[in-house]
Amino acid sequence: MSTTLDRRPGGSGRRWRLGLGYDERSAAILVFPVVAVLLVVAAYPILYSFWVSLHDIVLTRPLRRPFVGFDNYLRIFDDERFWLAVGRTTFYTVVTVAVTTILAVLVALLLNEAFPGQRILAALLLVPWATPSVVNGLMWKWIYDPTYGLLNALLVQLGLLERYRAWLGDPDLTLLLIANAAIWKQMPLAALLLIVTMKAIPDDLYRAAKVDGANVFQRFVHVTLPALRPGLMLVLVYETMISIRHFDLFLIMTQGGPGDASFTLSWLIYVETFRSLRFGTGAAMSYVLAMATFLLSWAVIRWLGKRL
Amino acid sequence: MTMSVKSPVPRRRVLAGLAAAPALLAGMSPRGAAAQAGGTVNFVGWSAAVDQVKAQISAFERATNLRVNYENFPWAQYRTALVTRLVGNAPIDVAWISDAWLPEFAEAGWLAEINDVPQLMRYNAEAAEYCTQSMIYGGKQYGLAYYGDHMSFMYNTEILQRAGISTPPTTWDEVVQQSLRIKQQGISEFPLLLSLAADTWLIEFVSALTFAFGGRFTDEQGNAVMADANRGAVRAARFMREAIHTHKIVSAGAVETPEINGLRAMGGGSHAFGIVPTYRIRALNDPSQASAAGKIRIALMPKGGPDGTNATCGWIRFYGMTPGAKQDRARRERAVKFVEFFGGRDTSGEYSMQRLLLTDVGLPTCAMPLAQDPVVQQFWQRWAGGGEVIAQQATLAKKKDVISPWFGEWVETSNQAWQSVCLGRAEPEAAMRTAAAKWTELKRAFR
Structure with a gap:
């Protein structure tokens, strides 16, 4: 049987076997490197980490790595640290997403209006967003510092605080203070996404509402909010996915402490994987977190899609 | 009908070029060049005394005509970075190792014993016994000391003088009394410094305090006794909680104070007393680094409770050789x-690295002959007002009794337990029971 290819444009060659012409084959060959890279850097690690999660792998015991099936997953759910971390993560995510979204809507409403300095304010808004996460964490850690922190200095000078206090050392406040740092950084992007959506709302709708006698609040509820649905959905899903997996701020500001006050799921995974070097349970926890993020995002989309 | 446009560059030539690119890049990389060079020692350490290490590497390269590939990582990430390299069979010949990791590294087969290397074993005759013992696991020795140190009880002479206190405390009860006196006189709000952030230093701080209270974490068989009210760590934990919440002589912010920040606070003259690694005495009494310079002195670790001793926690870091290098x-x-x-000694017969580390950085040495070295004696005189107390305290230093193959996992739970006590969120007994339960669980799982 001949294997000679027909090189004519649109020629038959092996088309009868592969169903591909010269253009398709060229495209496939050119796309192949990208697909190969994606397979190597994305698909393979994802599948391999799942394989790891089915083994009892402790790096400091390299000679034993038994296959344990789903035991690592069962072990996680028996671990009280896991449920503690779930509680902390839920609280942190709810606070961060709710406050970020509310503030973003308010800022977007403000910047959607024309007033002197509006452009400068919009530009300044992007500064926190452009600040690298590590810098953001360090900056807020210094602001909260118990000996030279700006927050202490400000409150003492205003007479609202008698003496300097260890803000991050207070387990009742730790998560809220970290959430504040996260909100400061994330809110600008959320506001930007909402402004873009707001700009797309036709002025006719507002004029019609005014003619119907709607006040500012009614126009917001009946015109702005429904039109914001795509933007809000994007903000909620994005912020939820980011917040639930937040790690950098916890590493820089509290290392999961004080005690277990900021022991979130991401921190637990870090401790399990990179400090205890238990890669099997660490991988299993990562899968649980990924699934939780996926399900939560799906629920938000479904819920918001029906409500708005 | 489909239109097709042929490229002026043949497809096969483009693909051939792409395939050749990685090979070209590999040939251009420094690693590729290094691999071709011979006579190289691959050494990994953490990012400490980097200038001194580089200076010694230069001296080594001149003296031996060998090359050294030196890599260093921050201390906080070092263990993980080293383990991943060892698991990945990276070509490491020598690495700095902490005594805390020795059992797990030895069990994993990542360290080579040196008992059959007389060239190195002969240095045991000149090393402090404690240092040598800290490098032995399962009857085998795994290296030579980089440095050996212990936690010291330091005090600020000026603050004590202002408070009318003539001698430093000898018991932890006296520490409390003197601290309250200093606090009442408004000299220092929190006279006692304890750096209790949940970092790698925390176990050394709490071990020092536990040993001073006559307690232990484990018994001779390695079973957890930390929760035992009479011989465990409970008394030390209770002392810490009372110091923070009852007497208020330690800041509540101690739980977010890492060792380095504690050092700065002590150097800033904010505290009368502190538990600080001995090697920090140089920085604390250096006017270019600390405003309290010249006023910080060392006393023996105060005794705590009815079974108290002057014992403290000691540790060692050492040069470990990998099995890959040995084979x-x-x-x-x-x-x-x-x-x-x-x-050990360099080619001229001197303990040059040990002396350099002491005089430049303040790292105490395990090499006993250096104790008679005039340069070393001058060093202690200049920076600590003499080396007698330090030498005496060194003889009372104890190795951490929690060093085990499961130490890395257990210490996470332990740190949380101690912090919970300091935050007033857990009773000392309950917190130590949690730490003990984790210890027992890990010990059982290791069999």
């Missing part, structure tokens, strides 16, 4: 030379 004759020869040059 290959040429690599072994180079690695042994390196370990001897850095952890």
Whole structure:
């Protein structure tokens, strides 16, 4: 049987076997490197980490790595640290997403209006967003510092605080203070996404509402909010996915402490994987977190899609 | 009908070029070039005394005509970075190792014993017994000392003088009394400094305090006794909680104070007393680094409770050789030379690295002959007002009794337990029971 290819444009060659012409084959060959890279850097690690999660792998015991099936997953759910971390993560995510979204809507409403300095304010808004996460964490850690922190200095000078206090050392406040740092950084992007959506709302709708006698609040509820649905959905899903997996701020500001006050799921995974070097349970926890993020995002989309 | 446009550059030529690119890049990389060079020692350490290490590497390269590939990582990430490299069979010949990791590294087969290397074993005759013992696991020795240190009780002479206190405290009860006196006089709000952030230093701080209270974490068989009210760590934990919440002589912010910040606070003259690694005495009494310079002195660790002792927690860091280096004759020869040059005597017969680390950084040495060295004696006189107390305290230093193959996992739970006590969120007994339960669970799982 001949294997000679027909090189004519649109020629038959092996088309009868592969169903591909010269253009398709060229495209496939050119796309192949990208697909190969994606397979190597994305698909393979994802599948391999799942394989790891089915083994009892402790790096400091390299000679034993038994296959344990789903035991690592069962072990996680028996671990009280896991449920503690779930509680902390839920609280942190709810606070961060709710406050970020509310503030973003308010800022977007403000910047959607024309007033002197509006452009400068919009530009300044992007500064926190452009600040690298590590810098953001360090900056807020210094602001909260118990000996030279700006927050202490400000409150003492205003007479609202008698003496300097260890803000991050207070387990009742730790998560809220970290959430504040996260909100400061994330809110600008959320506001930007909402402004873009707001700009797309036709002025006719507002004029019609005014003619119907709607006040500012009614126009917001009946015109702005429904039109914001795509933007809000994007903000909620994005912020939820980011917040639930937040790690950098916890590493820089509290290392999961004080005690277990900021022991979130991401921190637990870090401790399990990179400090205890238990890669099997660490991988299993990562899968649980990924699934939780996926399900939560799906629920938000479904819920918001029906409500708005 | 489909239109097709042929490229002026043939497809096969483009693909051939793409395929050749990685090979070209590999040939251009520094690693590729290094691999071709011979006579190299691959040494990994954490990012400490980097200038001194580089200076000694230069001296080593001149003296031996060997090359050294030196990599360093921040201390906080070092263990993980080293483990991943060892698991990945990276070509490491020598690495700095903490005594806390020795059992797990030895069990994992990542360290080579040196009992059959007389060139290195002969240094045991000149090393402090405590240091040598800290490098032995399962009857085998795994390296030569980089440095050995212990936690010291330091005090600020000026603050004590202002408070009318003539001698430093000898018991923890006296520490409390003197601290309250200093606090009442408004000299210092929190006279006692304890750095209790949940970092790698925390176990050394709490071990020092536990030993001073006559307690232990484990018994001779390695079983957890930390929760035992009479011989465990409970008394030390209770003292810490009372110091923070009852007497308020320790800041509640101690739980977010890492060792380095504690050092700065002590150097800033904010505290009268502190538990600080001995090697920090140089920085604390250096006017270019601390405003309290010249006023910080060392006393023996105060005794705590009815069974108190002057004991403290000691530790050692050492040069460990990998099995990969030992198995290959040429690599072994180079690695042994390196370990001897850095952890023992150099080619001129001097403990040059040990002396350099002490005089430049303040790291105490395990090499006993250096105690008679005039340069070393001058060093202690200049920076600590003499070395007698330090030498005496060194003889009372105890190795951490929690060093085990599961130490890395257990210490996470332990740190949380101690912090919970300091935050007033857990009773000392309950917190120590949690730490003990984790210890027992991990010990059982290791069998």
